[in-house]
Structures are given as C-alpha cells and as structure tokens.
Amino acid sequence: MYTVFVRLQIALEKRDEFVAGIRANARASLADEPGCLRFDVHQDATDPTTFYFYEIYVDEAAFETAHRAAPHYARWREVVAACVVPGTQQNTYALPLFPGDIPENPTS
Template sequence: MFTVIVTLDVIPDRIDEFLDGLHRNARATLADEPGCLRFDVHRVADAPGRFMLYELYASERAFYDEHRAAPHYAAWRAVADRCVVPGSHVNTFATPAFPEDIPENAPRTDGNA
C-alpha cells in the first residue's frame, strides 16, 4: 500500500471552482481506478482555504502510473494550477505502518476482489 497526504492552500475567490474540480477528481479516481482504495478530502477547520487530502493506493504503481495517467487527473491539474496558491502544495508520501488494520485492506464482501 502507498499513502499520499496532500496539503494545499486555495486562492480565496477560487474556492468554489477548486471544490468542484477536486470533487470530480476524487469521485473519478475512486470509480475508475481499481488501485485507489481511499480518497478523502478535508478542509482545515480554522483555515477554510487550506485543504488536506488523504489518498490510499494499492501500490506506488497505482498512484504514479495509473492515477497520474488518468484523464481526470489532467483536468484536476488544470484546476489546481488556476486555484492553488503557488508554493503551498505539499505532497507527503508514506506507507502504512499497520496495513492489516486498514479497513480497505479487509476482504470485500460484495463479491468483488
């Protein structure tokens, strides 16, 4: 498993555009990329222009090769280029210390692998 934690600040008068683009990207990532296990979007409570994303992928390849090559990712990058405060976007890459405890790692019960 491979984790991506993103922190970024959004230009105040572009928050609506940003949220729309981010929501589309998150939904498409979860729907179209089997290697994406989780894509959570958080807005910092005391800084409404700051966002944090928690993305969990089955592997580094699922993130670097599949996610970044997806058509919706290119659309997301265009939105981010217009809306994110330059220099504020920080990606932190990690791996779960206890992957067996992550609910997404549990066997699925819906008949899908």
C-alpha cells in the same frame, strides 16, 4: 500499499471551482482506478483556504503511473493551476504501518 498526504492552499475566491474540481478528481479516482483504495478530502477547521487529502493506493505504481495517467487527473491539474496558491502544495508519501487495519473504501 502506498499513502499520499497532500496539504495545499487555495485562493479564497476560487473555492467553489476548487471544491468542484477536487470532488470530481476524488470520485473519479475511486470509481475508475482499481488501484485507488481511498481518497479523502478535508478542509482546515480554522482556515477555509487550506485543504488536506488522504489517499491510499494498492502500490506506488497505482499512484505514480495509473492515477497520474487518468483523464480526470489532467483536468485536476487545470484546477490546480487555476486555484492553488503557487508553492503551497506539499505532498508527503508514506507506507501504512498496519495496512490490515485500514477500513474498506466508503462508497460516498
């Protein structure tokens, strides 16, 4: 398994566009990519311009190759260019220590 943590900030006036874009990307990743096991999106509790993503893939290739080659990812990159404050996106890559403890992917 391969985990991706993302933290980024958006322009507040672009919030609706951003939320629609990340919702479409997360849902398509889960529905169309067999290698995407989880894609959670969170908004900071005190800062409405800061968002966090928690993504789990079956392996690094499922993220680096399949996810980034998906048609919905190209649309997502357009949303990033329009909404994300340049220089604020931070990606952290990790390996689950206890992969057997990760719950099944929710359908919602």
